[in-house]
Each structure stands twice: as C-alpha cells, then as structure tokens.
Amino acid sequence: MQEITKEIIVKDKAAYLPVFNRYQIVLDHGEGAYVWDVEGKKYLDFLGGIAVNVLGHNYPPLAEAVAEQAHKLIHCSNLYHTRQQAEAAEKLARLSGLEDARVFFGNSGAEANEGAIKLARKYAHQQSPDKSQIITAWMSFHGRTLATLTATGQPHYQEGVGPLPAGFDYVHYNDIQELESMMSEKTCAVLLETIQGEGGVYTPQGDYLKQVRALCDKYGALLILDEIQAGIGRSGCFFAYDKYGIKPDIVTLAKGLAGGVPIGAFIARGEVAKAMQPGDHGTTFGGNPLACAAANVVLDLVPQPSFLEQVTIVGDYFREQLVALQQKYPDLIAEVRGTGLILGAELSKDAIGGEIVNECLERGVIINCTVGKVLRFVPPLIIVEDQVDEMLEVLSQVLSKYA
Ligand SMILES: Cc1ncc(COP(=O)(O)O)c(C=O)c1O
Numbered sequence: 001m002q003e004i005t006k007e008i009i010v011k012d013k014a015a016y017l018p019v020f021n022r023y024q025i026v027l028d029h030g031e032g033a034y035v036w037d038v039e040g041k042k043y044l045d046f047l048g049g050i051a052v053n054v055l056g057h058n059y060p061p062l063a064e065a066v067a068e069q070a071h072k073l074i075h076c077s078n079l080y081h082t083r084q085q086a087e088a089a090e091k092l093a094r095l096s097g098l099e100d101a102r103v104f105f106g107n108s109g110a111e112a113n114e115g116a117i118k119l120a121r122k123y124a125h126q127q128s129p130d131k132s133q134i135i136t137a138w139m140s141f142h143g144r145t146l147a148t149l150t151a152t153g154q155p156h157y158q159e160g161v162g163p164l165p166a167g168f169d170y171v172h173y174n175d176i177q178e179l180e181s182m183m184s185e186k187t188c189a190v191l192l193e194t195i196q197g198e199g200g201v202y203t204p205q206g207d208y209l210k211q212v213r214a215l216c217d218k219y220g221a222l223l224i225l226d227e228i229q230a231g232i233g234r235s236g237c238f239f240a241y242d243k244y245g246i247k248p249d250i251v252t253l254a255k256g257l258a259g260g261v262p263i264g265a266f267i268a269r270g271e272v273a274k275a276m277q278p279g280d281h282g283t284t285f286g287g288n289p290l291a292c293a294a295a296n297v298v299l300d301l302v303p304q305p306s307f308l309e310q311v312t313i314v315g316d317y318f319r320e321q322l323v324a325l326q327q328k329y330p331d332l333i334a335e336v337r338g339t340g341l342i343l344g345a346e347l348s349k350d351a352i353g354g355e356i357v358n359e360c361l362e363r364g365v366i367i368n369c370t371v372g373k374v375l376r377f378v379p380p381l382i383i384v385e386d387q388v389d390e391m392l393e394v395l396s397q398v399l400s401k402y403a
Pocket residue numbers: 050107108109110111113141142143144193197198226227228229230254255
C-alpha cells in the first residue's frame with residue numbers, strides 16, 4: 001500500500017463514523033465500467049456503486065449536464081418550480097404507466113420508501129384509522145431510517161434502536177398462501193421489492209406478483225413496489241414490474257435514477273396521491289435542479305428500447321456464463337439467480353464470500369457479496385460481453401483455489 005492510500009485511510013478512520021467495513025483502497029476516478037484508485041490501479045467495476053452508476057463512470061453527457069446545471073442553478077427551494085424537476089417528473093409519470101401518476105422526489109431510497117409508507121398510511125386512514133398494517137417480506141431491504149429498517153425483514157438491522165414504528169408484519173417472499181393468511185381489511189399496504197436485491201437476489205416466481213396484486217385488490221390494500229435496486233432498466237424493462245405484467249399503486253426509485261447524483265422518488269397513481277395535500281410532506285433538497293438535470297439524462301437514454309434490449313442481451317449472456325461457471329464448480333456455486341443485470345451466484349460454502357470478493361479486488365475486479373454467501377452482480381448497464389468474460393475469468397481463477 002502506498003503512502004497516499006495510507007494517509008487517506010488514516011484520516012478517514014479518525015473522522016468518519018465506522019459503520020462500513022471498507023476495503024483498503026481509495027478510489028479516485030472512473031471511465032465507463034472501470035475505476036482507478038489513487039495509486040493508479042485499474043478495476044473492472046461489477047458493482048456500479050451498488051446499482052447506481054447505470055451509465056458507467058464519467059459518461060460525458062451526464063457529466064456535462066451536471067456541470068452545466070451547476071453553473072446555472074444548483075439548488076432552489078421546492079417553493080419554486082424548475083424546468084429540470086418538471087421534466088423529470090413528467091417523464092417518470094409517463095414511463096410508470098400509472099393512471100394520472102404523481103411523482104415526489106427525495107434524496108435517497110430510504111426517503112422514497114418513507115414517503116411511500118407515509119402516503120399509504122394517509123390514504124388508508126381516510127377509510128379507517130385501523131387500516132394501518134404494512135406487510136413486507138423477510139430478507140427484504142428497504143433502507144436505514146426507522147420506518148424503513150422496520151419494513152426491512154432482516155431483524156439484525158433493527159437491533160438496539162427500538163422502539164420501532166408499529167404496524168409492520170412480515171411474510172416469506174414468493175409464498176402467496178402466507179401472504180393471504182396475514183391480510184385482512186386492516187391491511188394498509190403490501191411493500192415488496194419487485195426483485196429482492198440485498199437479501200440475496202430473488203426474483204418473483206410464476207404468477208406471484210399477479211397474485212399479490214389480486215390480494216391487494218381483494219382487501220383494498222395498496223401495493224407498493226420498491227424498485228430502488230431493480231428499477232431503472234436493470235431487469236431489461238425500465239420498471240421491473242412491467243416484466244411481470246402488473247402495476248403497483250406506488251413505486252419507489254433511487255440509486256440509478258440520476259446515474260450517481262443523490263436522488264430518490266416515489267410515484268403514485270393519482271387517486272392515491274390525492275391523500276397528500278400541501279403541507280403533508282416536503283423536502284429541502286429533494287429533486288433539486290442539479291439532481292433532476294442528471295436524472296433527465298438517465299431518463300432520456302435508459303428507457304429507449306435499444307438500450308433496454310442491450311441490457312437483456314448482455315444479462316442473458318452473463319447469466320449463461322454464470323451457469324457455465326456453476327457447472328465448472330458445482331461444489332462451490334449452489335444456484336444462479338436473477339435476471340437482466342441483477343444477478344446472483346449463491347455459494348455452497350458459508351464464509352468464503354468475503355474472501356472471494358477480496359481476492360477479485362486484488363486482481364482488479366470489483367464484485368460484491370450479500371448476506372454472507374451470495375455473490376451479487378449489479379454492474380453499470382453499459383457493460384459489454386467482453387467485460388463479462390473479463391470479470392468471470394478472474395472469478396474463475398479465484399474460485400479454482402477453493403475447489
Ligand atoms: C431495494 C432497496 N430499497 C431501499 C434501499 C435504500 O436506499 P438508500 O441507501 O438510498 O437509502 C436500498 C439500498 O440498498 C435497496 O436496495
């Protein structure tokens with residue numbers, strides 16, 4: 001490790017709250033699907049800031065839009081209209097396909113989900129103050145604020161910070177019977193990730209989401225889909241729910257929406273959105289012109305059929321190659337899951353995931369391991385087959401040590 005890396009890590013450790021187990025490298029700049037550290041070492045990035053850098057790094061139209069907007073107006077209060085926000089909202093409302101859709105911008109995924117939960121509660125309270133139950137899934141991830149970590153069906157995120165907001169229940173994702181057994185007229189909303197990311201990359205099986213939609217309609221509950229990780233083209237559809245043939249009442253987005261500039265959004269169909277009136281919700285920074293200028297670049301490019309088609313083509317290729325890797329190392333890879341460019345390889349052995357990620361990093365490849373044993377791949381959406389091969393070649397070399 002060079003002096004420059006040491007110096008920055010020491011400074012960071014002395015000042016930054018130690019909530020992340022960080023890798024011992026300091027990133028400096030990027031280009032396309034590659035990033036470089038301060039020592040000049042190059043890495044192929046198959047994490048993309050955890051599903052954020054959808055257009056890759058240093059994408060000229062995005063960098064230029066941000067720079068141009070920074071010279072004009074970085075921020076103004078949401079008490080005023082801006083062209084950038086109006087355009088971004090209009091595009092999202094149209095793309096969502098939700099009837100008379102309304103969009104609210106925040107700064108992160110957690111904020112988007114907080115807003116969605118709050119809107120659902122407000123809407124349901126109009127019918128009855130008892131209609132407050134929110135059902136979410138085990139192994140879900142919805143954020144780190146109090147309501148969203150309560151919505152997150154992984155108890156370890158909730159330890160030591162109680163009392164937690166009331167009214168949340170959990171079911172197993174893909175188990176429709178269990179969901180039905182939990183629902184009643186008191187169910188306010190069902191909140192699910194269209195594709196579970198953080199929990200280990202699980203896609204909805206068969207008609208699961210259609211059946212969830214039907215149960216929500218039966219009990220007058222809202223369906224909130226969290227597409228913070230799976231949305232923005234990652235599944236090969238701009239909204240992953242379009243892949244599964246349903247529409248939610250509310251959808252949440254963040255991560256890739258502005259290609260790396262902080263933003264979050266919830267989009268609700270008009271009748272639901274009416275439950276929020278002036279003064280009911282707000283934000284200082286959310287949807288400011290800088291973030292929306294970036295979002296507009298993403299929203300002009302990613303929904304294009306040719307872009308989404310390419311995500312599907314590369315994603316299918318990637319998945320096939322992962323299955324081939326599984327066949328090569330049947331004792332190491334238990335299952336390959338996912339779709340488009342949200343893919344996971346579940347390892348058969350616990351505790352080697354972290355080592356595999358570290359060894360790939362040493363060899364210049366950034367991947368991620370979630371829930372301790374699922375290698376998760378959420379690369380920039382602009383990756384090409386050769387880069388998939390490049391990453392898998394390194395991963396295969398690393399796996400061979402454990403076979
Ligand atoms: C599905 C999902 N929802 C919500 C969040 C929270 O987003 P943020 O970290 O921007 O608050 C994440 C982050 O990983 C996520 O993957």
